[in-house]
Structure formats: structure tokens, C-alpha cells
Amino acid sequence: MRTKALAVAAMLLAATAVALHAGTAEAAPSGFVTRSGGGFVLNGQPFRYGGTNNYHPIFASQTMVDDVFDDAKAMDLTVMRAWASLDIGSLDGSVPHVDGEGKKAGVYFQYWDTATGKPAYNDGADGLEHLDHVISKAAQSGVRLILPFVNNWKEFGGMDQYVKWASGQYHDQFYTNATIKGWYKNWISHLLNRTNTVTGVTYKDDPTIFAWELANEPRCINANLPASGTCATSTLTGWAGEMSAYIKSLDANHMVSVGDEGFLNQGNASDWLYNGADGVDHEALTSLPGVDFGTYHLYPDGWGRSADWGTQWIKDHQAAAQAYGKPVILEEFGITGSSRDTVYKTWTSTVRNGTGDGWNFWLLTGVDWDGVSLYPDYDGFRVYYPSATATVLADEARAIGGIASSPSPSASPSPSASPSPSPSASPSPSGTVCVATYRTVGQWPGGFQGEVTVKNTGGPAITGWTVTWTFPNGQTITQLWGGRHTQSSADVTVTNESWNGGLSSGASATFGFLAGWSGTNATPTGVSCAAR
Known part of the structure; x- marks a missing residue:
């Protein structure tokens, strides 16, 4: 804008x-x-x-x-909608930054490489x-x-940085x-x-x-x-x-x-x-x-x-x-x-x-x-x-x-969700019921993203939860957030983090993960939740 x-x-x-x-x-x-x-x-x-x-x-x-x-x-x-460019002049200052600020909080993506005489890319931690x-x-x-x-505009370098290069x-x-x-x-x-x-x-x-x-907003002009x-x-x-x-x-x-x-x-x-x-x-x-x-x-x-x-x-x-x-x-x-x-x-x-x-x-x-x-x-x-x-x-x-009005932020599925299987529930010794619902958010060749919502469906508050399931086709988790996981062959166990284990009656928490797969990405079996 x-x-x-x-x-x-x-x-x-x-x-x-x-x-x-x-x-x-x-x-x-x-x-x-x-x-x-x-x-x-x-x-x-x-x-x-x-x-x-x-x-x-x-x-x-x-x-x-x-x-x-x-x-x-x-x-x-x-x-x-988020930017995917941050262009500057040369690191030694011989080619000026179109956006006078140059780097943003020390971050830059593209710069003029004086050694090669062409733009270069910053793939690192500040890029x-x-x-x-x-x-x-x-x-x-x-x-x-x-x-x-x-x-189009000079902010973040943009088209005019290319012209200056x-x-x-x-x-x-x-x-x-x-x-x-x-x-x-x-x-x-x-x-x-x-x-x-x-x-x-x-x-x-x-x-x-x-x-x-x-x-962003291409025009013939840009006031620069x-x-x-x-x-x-x-x-x-x-x-x-x-x-x-x-x-x-x-x-x-x-x-x-x-x-x-x-x-x-x-x-x-x-x-x-x-x-x-x-x-x-x-x-x-x-x-x-x-x-x-x-x-x-x-x-x-x-x-x-x-x-x-x-x-x-x-x-x-x-x-x-x-x-x-x-x-x-x-x-x-x-x-x-x-x-x-x-x-x-x-x-x-x-x-x-x-x-x-x-x-x-x-x-x-x-x-x-x-x-x-x-x-x-x-x-x-x-x-x-x-x-x-x-x-x-x-x-x-x-x-x-088409999302239900005023849902719990941590429990509401986005329109990108694939249909979920029926949730599995297991009562804890206190009588509280912990329900885990698994869904595939998206998938691509060789990988997919999954998400599990854990909900305390009634009774007293719980202080922690453990979710388990079995992958039927060799899927392997490569990264998980919102929980701590272990995987032994096809069997997966996920426990809560310190900040999302306590759930009052009706409250929920969500964790997600990335995983690799081959063949078909079949839905896990035995998805269940145990409350503590």
C-alpha cells in the first residue's frame, strides 16, 4: 500500500x-x-x-x-499478503540504496555484488x-x-533498485x-x-x-x-x-x-x-x-x-x-x-x-x-x-x-482443512474426556502437513495430555510444533508443552507437524487422547 x-x-x-x-x-x-x-x-x-x-x-x-x-x-x-523482496545497493556503499534505509533491521534479500557485477542473494540468517x-x-x-x-515503489528497493543496478x-x-x-x-x-x-x-x-x-502495484510511474x-x-x-x-x-x-x-x-x-x-x-x-x-x-x-x-x-x-x-x-x-x-x-x-x-x-x-x-x-x-x-x-x-461464528481460535478449522476422521476419545481416571481430532492440512509430493486438536469435552480441568496414533504407510514426522513427540516405527506419541497442557472444561489446544511419506498418505489409525 x-x-x-x-x-x-x-x-x-x-x-x-x-x-x-x-x-x-x-x-x-x-x-x-x-x-x-x-x-x-x-x-x-x-x-x-x-x-x-x-x-x-x-x-x-x-x-x-x-x-x-x-x-x-x-x-x-x-x-x-506479505512481501517477498528486500533489495539494496552494494554492501560497500559504492552502489547506493534506492530506499535510503537499505537493510531493514539488518535484513536484506538481494544486493549488488561488486565482484561479479550482478545481483546476488542473501540466503542466510539475516536474509x-x-x-x-x-x-x-x-x-x-x-x-x-x-x-x-x-x-513498484522505492520502499524495500523495488523496481528502481534494479534500474540503479x-x-x-x-x-x-x-x-x-x-x-x-x-x-x-x-x-x-x-x-x-x-x-x-x-x-x-x-x-x-x-x-x-x-x-x-x-x-506490488506496478505502474509506469512511482514518484521516484x-x-x-x-x-x-x-x-x-x-x-x-x-x-x-x-x-x-x-x-x-x-x-x-x-x-x-x-x-x-x-x-x-x-x-x-x-x-x-x-x-x-x-x-x-x-x-x-x-x-x-x-x-x-x-x-x-x-x-x-x-x-x-x-x-x-x-x-x-x-x-x-x-x-x-x-x-x-x-x-x-x-x-x-x-x-x-x-x-x-x-x-x-x-x-x-x-x-x-x-x-x-x-x-x-x-x-x-x-x-x-x-x-x-x-x-x-x-x-x-x-x-x-x-x-x-x-x-x-x-x-x-463459511466458518462457524466466534469459534475458539485454537480449535477452529480453516477452510483449507481436508475432511477429518471421527475423533477418538478415551476417559481419564477422573472421568474427564479428552478428544483428539486429526486432519491433513495439505500435502505435496513426498510430504504433508498434519494437525491435531486436543479438547477437554467435559468434567474438571486437566493439567496435561498425551495423544497417540499409528501411521499405516510409513509416514515419518520431520518437525512438530505445539507438543513433544516420539516416533517408534509407525507409532507416534505426542505430549503437551508446558504452556498448552492445562485445559479447562471445553477448552482445546492444537499442535501441527510436517511429515514425509511414500506411496499413499493414508489416515492414521487408533488416534486417541489420554488426560492427566
């Missing part, structure tokens, strides 16, 4: 929206969200969502990252291992990620210069083929990633470097067509979006939001064969518009999506003022009751570096949990995602 500077059709009924999203699903790997016609599907079922944005996890402390994902889980937000943790924590939290490869002059050379395009493709390939140091899963094989995104004067809608559309096809050639699992702000090219010469200004033609970009869904952003304050105008902006994009036949999401939105909660309720329900497929508000934040105070409200759009605004958005997220 950066604060900056035609009604097409009436809103369709909710029942019509459901029907339009319930078509036959295309074949896709289990656990990956994919596109089928005008909607998203997951494991053969329609998928719609409420979500958020957050740019700081890639450089923040682990406490900050964990806190914001815990808040997202508590709100049943199932998709988060891409930060993104590894973000993806791992997202998986643990039942949250999927939209990851843009580059920023190439000693270029104009911002839009990023889209046309062959050397720069080659560097950008190399960065894409590096990320897609990276093996996560936390999970052991290659990025292109990880269903935690909802979609790859070409850029000048434009060449030759950049047009065909420039961005040609670039997006080339890059989306390249991603698809490397990664057949994930969806691709452009990340544009949704400017419509509908011939209204007096309105820059509807005349393809700044090289953005939302309909042409989303119609590209390598692009799976449309994106649009909504900031009436910065655009000199009203909240009611914003509602029509949503309807216009849902009408456009019906024409190009792909899903569309309200990918960023924000407004300030005392009526914000009412406006957010109107906007998100307009997406839900129409033919929209998801929304991501700007911006969920949690604790700051001290682990206590809140992350600063730099742009006035901060949402923290718990708060009145968070309650409005959480209720709407559950409504569009």
Missing part, C-alpha cells in the same frame, strides 16, 4: 454468487488452492476468504511474526531465512500467503530492459527453487503459498525515478504476459496474479481510475493466459473519493471479472475516520454478497520490537487484535469463508 494519488452492473444475489463459484474443479495437487473458471477451489470445493496484508514479517523479530500470525488465526483470516520462518509460521497458523516478487535512468526500464528482466527472472527462479530451511519444503512445492504475484514517456498499457501488459508465462514454466502448482491496483481502461478520459492511466489496464492484465485472478485496491482518502464510491468500485470489478471469467479479490483496502468499521462492514459484505472471491484489508499488526507495545500506526490504517474493527473483519471473514 502507498497512500496516493461507471456503474457496470447491479450487485448479484448471494445465491447467484454461490452458483457461479460451484463449477467443476480443475485437477490440482491436494492442498493447493487453484482456479476453476470464475472461482477458487481447494480439494474440489469452492474457496472464498477474508484476509489481510502485512509487509514487516520479512524483517521483523520472530516474536513479532508469531504474534501477528496468532492474531490472524484468532480472526480466522486465511490468506495474508531469506526470515522468509523461511514466515512461511513456516503461516503453515502452522492455517494461513496461506500471497507473495509479490518486487515493489543497471545504471538506468527511467523507472519503466524495469519492464523493457533485457538485462533487468533477466535479473528479475533469476530472482523468481531463486525463490521458486529455494528449500525452506525450517520445513524442508521447496517453495514451489509448498501449498502454504496461495499465489505468486508479479509486483522519472518515466521515459514511452510507457503505455501495452508495456505493462507485455511484461506481465512474459513474466507470468515464465513463472508457470517453473511452477505448475501455484496461481499467479499481477498485483495491480485495478485501474479500469474503460475510455473515461476525465477519470484516471477508469482510463488506463499510468499503464495499468486491469482487464487486459487479468485476461493474460498466465494470470489466474484479478486484484484491485481501494483507498478513497488518497484518491479523493468517498466511501460510497468505494462500494461502486467493488461492484465494477466484480462485473469486470464476470466478463474476463476469472476470480477477483479486493487485495488492499483502507479508510480512516470514525465510520471506518461501518464502511469495512459494507465493503466486505459487498464482496461476499456479490461475486468477489476474497478480500485483504490493510493492515493487521501486532506487537512491536519490545514485544509489548503495538507496531506503530504509520499510515492510519492499522488494525490490531482484539479491537472493534478486528471483530467486524473477523465476523466477515467467517461469513465469506
Whole structure:
């Protein structure tokens, strides 16, 4: 997000929206969200969502990252858009940082290597291992990620850092210069083929990633470097067509979006939001064969518009999506003022009751570096949990995602869950019943992610629990969080951590794990829980 500077059709009924999203699903790997016609599907079922944005996890402390994902889980937000680039000049200062700050809290991903004369990658603890943790924590939290490869704006380096690496002059050379395009493709390939140091899963094989995104808000201009004067809608559309096809050639699992702000090219010469200004033609970009869904952003304050105008902006994009036949999401939105909660309720329900497929508000934040105070409200759009605004958005997220209202955060399954087998229960000597419910969150070639919810279904409080089961087909746990496990051949035993063993009547705790498998990933047998 950066604060900056035609009604097409009436809103369709909710029942019509459901029907339009319930078509036959295309074949896709289990656990990956994919596109089928005008909607998203997951494991053969329609998928719609409420979500958020957050740019700081890639450089923040682990406490900050964990806190914001815990808040997202508590709100049943199932998709988060987070940055996947942090570009600087050279380490010796001979090539300047476009973003004057350079490294963020000492973290950087790409830099100019003066020895080789080309960009290089920081794969270490002050580099891409930060993104590894973000993806791992997202998986643990039942949250999927939209990851843009580059920023249009100078913050985090972005497109202009590439131009400076190439000693270029104009911002839009990023889209046309062959050397720069080659560097950008190399960065894409590096990320897609990276093996996560936390999970052991290659990025292109990880269903935690909802979609790859070409850029955050690509335009011909960006208020930093000048434009060449030759950049047009065909420039961005040609670039997006080339890059989306390249991603698809490397990664057949994930969806691709452009990340544009949704400017419509509908011939209204007096309105820059509807005349393809700044090289953005939302309909042409989303119609590209390598692009799976449309994106649009909504900031009436910065655009000199009203909240009611914003509602029509949503309807216009849902009408456009019906024409190009792909899903569309309200990918960023924000407004300030005392009526914000009412406006957010109107906007998100307009997406839900129409033919929209998801929304991501700007911006969920949690604790700051001290682990206590809140992350600063730099742009006035901060949402923290718990708060009145968070309650409005959480209720709407559950409504569009088909999640039961106000569930226990630790026990609520996300829409990404595969059907669970019947839970197994075993009474403890005190008569308390401890129930363990196992589910597969997602799977990919050679691996899968599982989750178990432990619940005290009645009686007095318990001080600890032990869950056991037997894998029927040689599955082996490689990492587990939220518990302590041992595995002997096919038999698994998991006991609580010190912080999640005490459960009052009706309370629950959840632990998750990553595991390898071969053959078929059959459901475990003998899943049971013993309380202490």
C-alpha cells in the first residue's frame, strides 16, 4: 500500500454468487488452492476468504511474526499478503540504496555484488531465512500467503533498485530492459527453487503459498525515478504476459496474479481510475493466459473519493471479472475516520454478497520490537487484535469463508482443512474426556502437513495430555510444533508443552507437524487422547 494519488452492473444475489463459484474443479495437487473458471477451489470445493496484508514479517523479530500470525488465526483470516523482496545497493556503499534505509533491521534479500557485477542473494540468517520462518509460521497458523516478487515503489528497493543496478535512468526500464528482466527472472527462479530451511519444503512445492504475484502495484510511474514517456498499457501488459508465462514454466502448482491496483481502461478520459492511466489496464492484465485472478485496491482518502464510491468500485470489478471469467479479490483496502468499521462492514459484505472471491484489508499488526507495545500506526490504517474493527473483519471473514461464528481460535478449522476422521476419545481416571481430532492440512509430493486438536469435552480441568496414533504407510514426522513427540516405527506419541497442557472444561489446544511419506498418505489409525 502507498497512500496516493461507471456503474457496470447491479450487485448479484448471494445465491447467484454461490452458483457461479460451484463449477467443476480443475485437477490440482491436494492442498493447493487453484482456479476453476470464475472461482477458487481447494480439494474440489469452492474457496472464498477474508484476509489481510502485512509487509514487516520479512524483517521483523520472530516474536513479532508469531504474534501477528496468532492474531490472524484468532480472526480466522486465511490468506495474508506479505512481501517477498528486500533489495539494496552494494554492501560497500559504492552502489547506493534506492530506499535510503537499505537493510531493514539488518535484513536484506538481494544486493549488488561488486565482484561479479550482478545481483546476488542473501540466503542466510539475516536474509531469506526470515522468509523461511514466515512461511513456516503461516503453515502452522492455517494461513496461506500471497507473495509479490518486487515493489513498484522505492520502499524495500523495488523496481528502481534494479534500474540503479543497471545504471538506468527511467523507472519503466524495469519492464523493457533485457538485462533487468533477466535479473528479475533469476530472482523468481531463486525463490521458486529455494528449500525452506525450517520445513524442508521447496517453495514451489509448498501449498502454504496461495499465489505468486508479479509486483506490488506496478505502474509506469512511482514518484521516484522519472518515466521515459514511452510507457503505455501495452508495456505493462507485455511484461506481465512474459513474466507470468515464465513463472508457470517453473511452477505448475501455484496461481499467479499481477498485483495491480485495478485501474479500469474503460475510455473515461476525465477519470484516471477508469482510463488506463499510468499503464495499468486491469482487464487486459487479468485476461493474460498466465494470470489466474484479478486484484484491485481501494483507498478513497488518497484518491479523493468517498466511501460510497468505494462500494461502486467493488461492484465494477466484480462485473469486470464476470466478463474476463476469472476470480477477483479486493487485495488492499483502507479508510480512516470514525465510520471506518461501518464502511469495512459494507465493503466486505459487498464482496461476499456479490461475486468477489476474497478480500485483504490493510493492515493487521501486532506487537512491536519490545514485544509489548503495538507496531506503530504509520499510515492510519492499522488494525490490531482484539479491537472493534478486528471483530467486524473477523465476523466477515467467517461469513465469506463459511466458518462457524466466534469459534475458539485454537480449535477452529480453516477452510483449507481436508475432511477429518471421527475423533477418538478415551476417559481419564477422573472421568474427564479428552478428544483428539486429526486432519491433513495439505500435502505435496513426498510430504504433508498434519494437525491435531486436543479438547477437554467435559468434567474438571486437566493439567496435561498425551495423544497417540499409528501411521499405516510409513509416514515419518520431520518437525512438530505445539507438543513433544516420539516416533517408534509407525507409532507416534505426542505430549503437551508446558504452556498448552492445562485445559479447562471445553477448552482445546492444537499442535501441527510436517511429515514425509511414500506411496499413499493414508489416515492414521487408533488416534486417541489420554488426560492427566
